[in-house]
Amino acid sequence: MxxxxxxxxxxxxxxxxxxxxxxxxxxxxxxxxxxxxxxxxxxxxxxxxxxxxxxxxxxxxxxxxxxxxxxxxxxxxxxxxxxxxxxxxxxxxxxxxxxxxxxxxxxxxxxxxxxxxxxxxxxxxxxxxxxxxxxxxxxxxxxxxxxxxxxxxxxxxxxxxxxxxxxxxxxxxxxxxxxxxxxxxxxxxxxxxxxxxxxxxxxxxxxxxxxxxxxxxxTRRADAWEERFAHQTPAYEAAVARLRLEPGGRAVDLGCGTGRAMPALRAQVGRRGHVLGVDVTPAMLASAARHGRTRHGHLVAADCTRLPLAGASVHGIFSAGVLDHLPDPYAALREWARVTAADGVLVLFHPSGRAERAARHGRALDPGDLLAEHNLRPALETAGWRLDEYEDAGGHFLARALPLA
The missing domain is CATH 3.40.50.880 (Class I glutamine amidotransferase (GATase) domain)
Structure with missing residues (x-):
């Protein structure tokens, strides 16, 4: 450092x-x-x-x-x-x-x-x-x-x-x-x-x-982020649909960046629902605001391992490309479980699969990768979740988890 x-x-x-x-x-x-x-x-x-x-x-x-x-x-x-x-x-x-x-x-x-x-x-x-x-x-x-x-x-x-x-x-x-x-x-x-x-x-x-x-x-990428990844919007919409939230619920996009998932979250919870976009980088939130994401929900600068939310107050958490980049992903999963209601759901998403991302960076798949199913399932269970659906496909990664009873 x-x-x-x-x-x-x-x-x-x-x-x-x-x-x-x-x-x-x-x-x-x-x-x-x-x-x-x-x-x-x-x-x-x-x-x-x-x-x-x-x-x-x-x-x-x-x-x-x-x-x-x-x-x-x-x-x-x-x-x-x-x-x-x-x-x-x-x-x-x-x-x-x-x-x-x-x-x-x-x-x-x-x-x-x-x-x-x-x-x-x-x-x-x-x-x-x-x-x-x-x-x-x-x-x-x-x-x-x-x-x-x-x-x-x-x-x-x-x-x-x-x-x-x-x-x-x-x-x-x-x-x-x-x-x-x-x-x-x-x-x-x-x-x-x-x-x-x-x-x-x-x-x-x-x-x-x-x-x-x-x-x-x-911060130095925030201005160009939306345009650079606009082609991924349909994939985000399809992943948000896997939350299967009821109208009137509260949904959170953790590590929201420019808020690309927020319109789909708003469509799912409806006018009576609540949508929150959380990110640790103010410049990304400013870019989200410039792209009109405040029409779909509120933007908050916060650490996703210390959320300014009451316990059991969230019905759906959507998080794209965040968990395996956190310094303490296990603490994050515990915090996300804390704020999620008993009937809530968590969706972890990335618009490319693990093998595709590894190849793009010139490396082999890492057996220690947190997002590998044999690692993610016990990590979720330790933090208070159970893995409900798991897909590591060529074009996307998605894991859906529910709170443990």
């Missing part, structure tokens, strides 16, 4: 940062932005992004922000891509300007040094429930507020403040943080509060790595 560390300074990532990342099992990929160099907006193999002090346009003596160089412009593109895919981002010191700008905030000149004589930093109430700040101590007295204003996006959440300069630390979206009062370490030792915060960020990156990779993969 890798974290991209971006900065203007020459040389490698500071040793103190490398040490904390290594402690969480993360490697650092250093990207200097000086001299017009810079990364492309490619998040392949990247689980996190750190913007060190000095990353961001220079500020002139009169407080105006200087124009971005080519490397910084490409760096801003990478940050925008990370925000779209919810790749965790941590911006320190003047690196917070690049983060705010990539998030769409107005360009604002901001001082870059600590303020002398200002009140001490204080965490806001929002910090106590923040994924990164929760459980942390009050910032060290040696850490002083940054000077000057910083424009933030309207939805930013302020996490640390002081009188006169409220935007000292903030969160943008679900996974991007800026800490203005925390510059990059000049030497091998971090301030104790800074070390704890960086350690929490590294652990958060590790914990989210699986979802980060999924979001990064599908």
């Amino acid at each position: 890798a974290v991209v560390v971006m900065h203007h300074a020459a040389g490698e990532t500071p040793a103190a940062v490398l040490r904390v990342l290594a402690g969480a099992g993360l490697a650092a990929r250093t990207v200097p932005l000086a001299d017009g160099a810079g990364p492309s907006a490619d998040l392949g193999g990247v689980e996190g992004l750190i913007l060190l002090d000095g990353t961001g346009s220079a500020v002139t003596d009169d407080g105006e922000e200087a124009g971005a160089e080519g490397g910084e412009e490409r760096g801003e593109g990478l940050v925008r891509a990370a925000l779209a895919a919810e790749v965790p981002v941590l911006a320190l010191g003047t690196g917070t300007r690049l983060l705010a700008r990539a998030a769409g905030a107005a360009t604002t000149g901001a001082g870059s040094g600590p303020a002398v004589g200002l009140p001490a930093l204080e965490l806001t109430p929002a910090a106590h429930s923040d994924p990164l700040f929760a459980g942390g101590a009050r910032p060290s007295p040696s850490l002083r507020p940054a000077r000057g204003p910083l424009a933030l996006p309207a939805d930013a959440v302020v996490l640390a403040s002081c009188d006169g300069y409220p935007e000292q630390a903030f969160r943008i979206g679900a996974g991007a943080w800026g800490i203005r009062f925390l510059p990059a370490p000049p030497g091998p030792v971090l301030d104790p509060w800074a070390e704890q915060l960086l350690g929490r960020f590294a652990r958060l990156v590790t914990a989210r790595a699986e979802h980060t990779a999924t979001r990064a993969f599908f």
Whole structure:
């Protein structure tokens, strides 16, 4: 797992940062932005992004922000891509300007040094429930507020403040943080509060790595996904029909992507029924909305192993090409059983069979494949399902399961 560390300074990532990342099992990929160099907006193999002090346009003596160089412009593109895919981002010191700008905030000149004589930093109430700040101590007295204003996006959440300069630390979206009062370490030792915060960020990156990779993969493909696979719509409709739901039921498309199954689900449960499309990638849900899938049901960004649904509240679950790609498919099957009513049904589907997919990737069928019948049947039973129908044909894969009595 890798974290991209971006900065203007020459040389490698500071040793103190490398040490904390290594402690969480993360490697650092250093990207200097000086001299017009810079990364492309490619998040392949990247689980996190750190913007060190000095990353961001220079500020002139009169407080105006200087124009971005080519490397910084490409760096801003990478940050925008990370925000779209919810790749965790941590911006320190003047690196917070690049983060705010990539998030769409107005360009604002901001001082870059600590303020002398200002009140001490204080965490806001929002910090106590923040994924990164929760459980942390009050910032060290040696850490002083940054000077000057910083424009933030309207939805930013302020996490640390002081009188006169409220935007000292903030969160943008679900996974991007800026800490203005925390510059990059000049030497091998971090301030104790800074070390704890960086350690929490590294652990958060590790914990989210699986979802980060999924979001990064599908975010850059979301716009073209519908057109690329439009020819599969009849196969999806035929697979949804195998649910055999009654009108008025509640149906869920798990890992819905652009929601190609939602029209068929709506047709099956009728106007009185409920249809929910669940996906972990916001960009795919945005694409689903653009293609009119909100006419057929509601779209929800959620982890399919932790569904925001009451127990026994769903009559039909449709899931295409998801189960065998999850980090813990057994936990997913248990969660799907939890939310399914006693008379409910689960359909696992893929528009090509296992042998066809293996051949397409140049490999033989794997006897350990979860979707092989001899593996899937006991996996379902352990999770509270019984296999009712199983088809692994040349043109499709389908397994239909019912809750165990």
